[in-house]
Amino acid sequence: MTDVSSASFIPRRVSGPQGARETIAADGAAIVSGLPDEASAVAFARQVMGDKAVRCGTQFEATKTGGAREAMTVAAQPADHRGRKRDFGSAEERMVAHNDGFAFGDYAPDHLFLWCERPADTGGDSFLVDTARLMALLDADPAHADLVDFCRTVDIDHSEPNYPQGAFTPITRTTPSGRFQGRFHPYLAPVEGPAEKAHWPFVRSWEARVHQARDTGPMFRVEAGEMICIDNYRVLHGRDGHSDPQRKVCSIWGWSRDAVAIPEGPLDIVVPKIPMAS
Numbered sequence: 001m002t003d004v005s006s007a008s009f010i011p012r013r014v015s016g017p018q019g020a021r022e023t024i025a026a027d028g029a030a031i032v033s034g035l036p037d038e039a040s041a042v043a044f045a046r047q048v049m050g051d052k053a054v055r056c057g058t059q060f061e062a063t064k065t066g067g068a069r070e071a072m073t074v075a076a077q078p079a080d081h082r083g084r085k086r087d088f089g090s091a092e093e094r095m096v097a098h099n100d101g102f103a104f105g106d107y108a109p110d111h112l113f114l115w116c117e118r119p120a121d122t123g124g125d126s127f128l129v130d131t132a133r134l135m136a137l138l139d140a141d142p143a144h145a146d147l148v149d150f151c152r153t154v155d156i157d158h159s160e161p162n163y164p165q166g167a168f169t170p171i172t173r174t175t176p177s178g179r180f181q182g183r184f185h186p187y188l189a190p191v192e193g194p195a196e197k198a199h200w201p202f203v204r205s206w207e208a209r210v211h212q213a214r215d216t217g218p219m220f221r222v223e224a225g226e227m228i229c230i231d232n233y234r235v236l237h238g239r240d241g242h243s244d245p246q247r248k249v250c251s252i253w254g255w256s257r258d259a260v261a262i263p264e265g266p267l268d269i270v271v272p273k274i275p276m277a278s
C-alpha cells in the first residue's frame with residue numbers, strides 16, 4: 001500500500017501575519033502564538049488575509065458541552081432517502097478529517113483559523129492532512145491512476161444528508177482564482193444515477209486514503225493562545241478524542257477574494273442551508 005503518511009503534517013510555528021500568510025501559501029498551514037483572547041485572534045486572522053479579506057469572524061466555539069448540545073439537535077434529524085445520516089460524533093472520538101463548512105459547498109470559507117483558548121488536559125491533539133500532497137503521493141503510484149483520475153474529473157455529491165447543494169463537482173479542482181481545492185467529509189457520495197454503483201468504490205477508496213494519512217501521520221498539541229492558520233481549501237483538519245469539558249477552541253472562518261463564493265451572513269452548521277437556496 002502506498003505510504004501516504006507524509007500528507008499529514010505538523011505546521012511550522014511562525015510569527016506575524018505576513019509570516020503566516022507566506023507559510024500558508026507554501027505549506028497549507030502555520031501556527032502562531034501570543035493571542036490572548038478571541039478578539040485579538042479574529043483581528044490577526046483578518047490581517048493574515050490582508051488586502052484580500054472580505055469576511056472574517058468566529059463561527060463557533062468548540063466545547064464539549066456546546067458540542068454535545070448541537071450533536072443532540074443533529075441526531076434528531078432524519079436519514080435521507082439514501083440512508084445517509086448526519087452525526088456530529090462525540091468529543092471522545094477522533095474526528096474525521098474535514099474541510100470546515102463542507103456543507104456549504106462553494107460558500108465554505110477559504111481560510112480557517114483555530115484559536116485555542118484552553119487545550120484539553122490530556123488528548124485532543126490536532127492533525128492536518130494536505131490534500132495536494134496526498135494527491136501527489138497517489139499520483140506517483142500507478143496503482144492509484146484510476147483513483148487519481150476519478151478525483152480530478154468525476155463530479156460527485158458534496159452535500160450533507162437532506163441539505164442538497166444544487167451542484168456537483170469533482171473531489172479535487174483548481175478554483176477560478178487558481179487555488180487547489182481537495183475535499184473530504186463523512187458524507188461524500190456519488191451522484192445518483194446509472195454510474196452510482198461504479199463510482200462508490202472510488203469514493204470509498206479516497207475515504208480510506210484520507211483516513212490512512214490521518215492515522216499514520218503526526219499529531220500535535222496546540223497550547224492556550226496559539227492559533228492554527230489553515231488553507232481550508234487545501235488542508236483537512238481535526239482533533240483526537242478527549243474528555244475534558246474545559247477544552248475550548250474557537251473556529252474562525254475567513255473568506256478572502258480568492259473564495260469561490262462568499263455568503264452575506266453567518267452560516268448555521270446545525271441546519272446547513274446553502275445561502276442561495278434559502
Ligand SMILES: [Fe+2]
Pocket residue numbers: 098099100237238
Ligand atoms: Fe472543523
